[in-house]
Amino acid sequence: MATSLGSNTYNRQNWEDSTKEKYGKECKICARPFTVFRWCPGVRMRFKKTEVCQTCSKMKNVCQTCLLDLEYGLPIQVRDTSLSIKDEMPRSDVNKEYYTQNMEREIQNSDGTRPVGMLGKAQSSSDMLLKLARTAPYYTRNRPHICSFWVKGECKRGEECPYRHEKPTDPDDPLADQNIKDRYYGINDPVANKLLKRGTTMPHLDLPDDQAITTLYIGGLGEDITDSDLRNHFYQFGEIRSITLVQRQQCAFIQFSTRQGAELAAEKSFNKLIINGRRLVVKWGRSQAAKGTDVREGYSEMGTKLEPVPGLPAALPPPTGLDHESPANYFNLDPGSSPAAMNLSLPPPPGLPNPPPPGFGPPMFHPMGPPPPPPMGLRPPGHIHYPSQDPHRMGAHASIRHSD
Structure with a gap:
């Protein structure tokens, strides 16, 4: 030696x-x-x-x-x-x-x-x-x-x-x-x-308007920075509620108990945080409501804008002049008509002697199934008849025989 x-x-x-x-x-x-x-x-x-x-x-x-x-x-x-x-x-x-x-x-x-x-x-x-x-x-x-x-x-x-x-x-x-x-x-x-x-x-770090946000995002951790390294640095600014490490993304989320501690940590660490020789990125976290709003508006959970996928068909426009929420439009009636008027305009279903009187039960529903469409001569002009409205094609007779 x-x-x-x-x-x-x-x-x-x-x-x-x-x-x-x-x-x-x-x-x-x-x-x-x-x-x-x-x-x-x-x-x-x-x-x-x-x-x-x-x-x-x-x-x-x-x-x-x-x-x-x-x-x-x-x-x-x-x-x-x-x-x-x-x-x-x-x-x-x-x-x-x-x-x-x-x-x-x-x-x-x-x-x-x-x-x-x-x-x-x-x-x-x-x-x-x-x-x-x-x-x-x-x-x-x-x-x-x-x-x-x-x-x-x-x-x-x-x-x-x-x-x-x-x-x-x-x-x-x-x-x-x-x-x-x-x-x-x-x-x-x-x-x-x-x-x-x-x-x-x-650049400087702007404070978020939501006072409930007390979480800081720390990026660029690498593989040698641990939970204890972050805690040893950030404990001086205030009480830490939790530290979440995401090794796959090489980032961490540090949540403080108070907003004052989070603001002090962001001010003292932004653009000057160096741990184990690595310069780390410090940003404010976002609330869950803001994340949900961003996703609905075309943003991912990480805040990046989602680009439209090419080649997908566009959404079909709804039929003009029809409101599927209102049953009056199926029979070309005035939307302001009363349920009794709507019920009287329908022919009685087969097998029943008389239609139920107005005011008893739902006007558009019957125990024997949906009513058949009116004859072609009684249909108002401009009305569209869909094959799915025909009770004979919907298994109505099979259900009646089974019930008998």
Whole structure:
């Protein structure tokens, strides 16, 4: 074990010696010489090197190479604007040297891991920083530069050329004009301005009108997030009534006991909820009444609109002039006629001497079966006779003989 540890230490020391150059260049901020590291991050990537010294990097808590914040991965201007930090670092050579010496002494007295100056006094984070924070490495910045010979049409290396064969950026694009000092001081940074505009236009979660809704939808769980992980995060906002995990859809439904707890959880978690390295989707749930309305109006239970199936026949329109709910229309009578008038207009059924008097029993129904249709001569004009109305074709005689 000791031999392996010594071998790893030796290899690490050799790697550091091969990538660093002691006091090779001056810092682009304080102009003091510092140890420069130079390395290649991967295959077909351009070589990277440190641009500022460790003192300037620790004063702003930024990377020595890309000058992005070490905690959020954002430009300094975005971080300072979100945290309302006013940079008071001097710009002149004499004052800058004096300020740097004092800050270096403060860094040595501290543990060296926490930021100093105005950034060290900032206590809380910002919602905008949590929304814009980068959670994955951005390898695009390691791409090689554009080949100037290819732009002129004179590159003869072909695929062996270590530079990019792409069209250069439009010179009118504001992202093409970047200055390392402006990025460090947090002024006139085009990348920061782009991110700040994105932060102001980011979507927000509207509160549902139904006050009975206390459920939040959590999407994008994956397979490594469990019920306990969700409970450990959401218990701080209020009492949780139930947590329902749907592994097939990789989502969960968290129901709070109070509407106030659900609103607080939605406000603190929307677009900034990260559990086990995964950014999760937070939305409001819907009531059962809203789901039923959406389904009747052509929406599924998940809220997606249902498209019509091609090739299916359309619904047949009802017959014009006929109302199947009213029996008067079968005999072309006035819908306002009384039941007695409707009954008197019918001929007596066969086998009965006289029809039942008006007012006794239903006028349209008889114990011997449905009445036969009137003769053709007595039928009013425009009346339609359906074969199913004929009692001889409906098994009336069979039923009568069986009853006899």
